[in-house]
Amino acid sequence: MGKDAGTVWTVHDANKMTSKEIYGRVLADLGERNDKIVGLTADLAKSTNIGIFGDKFPERMFNVGVAEQNLFGIAAGLAATGLIPFASTFATFASLRAAEQVRTDIAYQNLPVKIIATHSGLSFGTAGTTHHATEDLAVMRALANMTVVVPADGWETAKAVRACIDIPGPFYMRVGRGFEPPLHENEDFAFEIGTAITVKEGSDITVITCGIPVLQARDAARELEDDGISVRVINMHTIKPIDREIIVQAVLETRRIVTVEEHNIIGGLGDAVASVIAESGKACAFTKVGIPDEYSVIGFPEDLYARYKLDSTGIAETIRELLGKEIEADEDWTDED
């Protein structure tokens, strides 16, 4: 059992639950202690697991039917009366179908609506491209006032759901659909929104990643260790506000950066990291791994992760490629600061 009171399942259970199921359970726990929490969904109570909260608190769960624009407009109205609404639907609908309601009704008004969007990235692979969410981070990052989080596993999901209550404004988090092995063994680790986690130290190259690929990057780093390659892995669970310090430090200390994300390579984590690097004035070898600027193909998630090099094999391959890239030598480079 971890440090956060109120978790009613065992560690053994949590290692078998999907992140969205953990979300539903944590929210149901929080609901007991905070009667300002209300839940909303658009006919996806079961699929997003916010229904676990709804089963416990039917009087404060609002299912608006298949109407995502209305979902987020209503959430804004509820927040304007002093409540803390958690609104859940699939990530692609939250970020695209209802983008203007999220922007104008919620983010512009800086209302504390917590958008927990499931079926992130390629996690609903066989549903087809309409149900892949590969633009949501770009949309949400561009909204002023919005905090954007991508947890690496169920444990981080639980911590982020608890932490987001204290954020006074809007919050967007994407979680997957199915079961993925957890990155952490239990919830005994520090998790603070806006502060990245160094999963593994390393000095030759840094992988900055978020969500499901974090575990894959760690596995790739461990494999490469046998070949004498020292890979640092950073779990950038908060895309906005991004942890600038840890990025600049990685640039200074490893001079080679790979970003890995389950998102179009335009507008997501990779671009957020690239901006920090460019503004630091320190050049480095850099590459972004994600969905190239195209619509992702249909398939099981694990096959799609392999295709887009988001699995450990693909990440290791990219690391080797970037290590082979020549960069401008400058002996005094690390002393400039």
Next chain:
Amino acid sequence: MPKDVSVEELKAKAKELRLNILKTAKSAGSGHFGGSLSSADIFTALYFKYLHVDSEKPAMPERDKFVLSKGHAALAYVPCLAMKGFVPMESLESFNHYESAYGMHPDAGKISGCDASTGSLGHGLSIGVGMALGDRYQNLDTKVVVLMGDGEQNEGSIWEAAMAASHFQLNNLIAIVDRNQFSIDGNTEEIMSLEPLDKKYEAFGFKVIRCNGNDLAELDKALAEAWGEKEKPVCIIARTKKGFGVKRFQGAVEWHYGAMDVEMYKEALADIEAL
């Protein structure tokens, strides 16, 4: 509870509001005359008789909530809030100016007494549904009023919200449609016909009340009936004239938005004074 205010007193306030709309538009350089003048009587009846709001306590939870879904009527809304003491009267001179709190569409973060930032059409009814649910869940005996334009009835999101309002049995929600017959490009029935609008709201589960929205006696009666409704969400379809009160603007689609020269301004003031 509505205050004891006579129709004659409301008429005097409506005239004052229309004059303030013209003065504000003059400092702003231009404005949405049509939809602001058409809805001036609705604003007056709500703010001077029906809505329980307090400029000293603009965020008190037990206040009635108001959402201006037709955000382009900020030219009527902000002067009305000024007349109620929420914002200083002299601040209206800054309307549309650089870094002003007031632009063509209202910003709740910058305007005391403004419950929702609006401007993109079709959003207000959903926000109102959320407020009505929120107040009911918190056992607050309030009304939530959403003032919509007729053009925005074309937006699908309005009907998503209408469906939800009756599904959730929101007897604390009052929707008002400023039925001035025009959207930007012309007559609503030629652009994308709305009629029979009353039957549509009835079919969506609303209690529908029809009235002349530029006749304060009729509006007063309609709002009294709406305030007393215990079962259903209410939709008041208020028939109005675009630009009501100024002969040049009245019923003229080209004055949805525009700018007056000095002569037009004098003429408009005279028209309102003569009402």
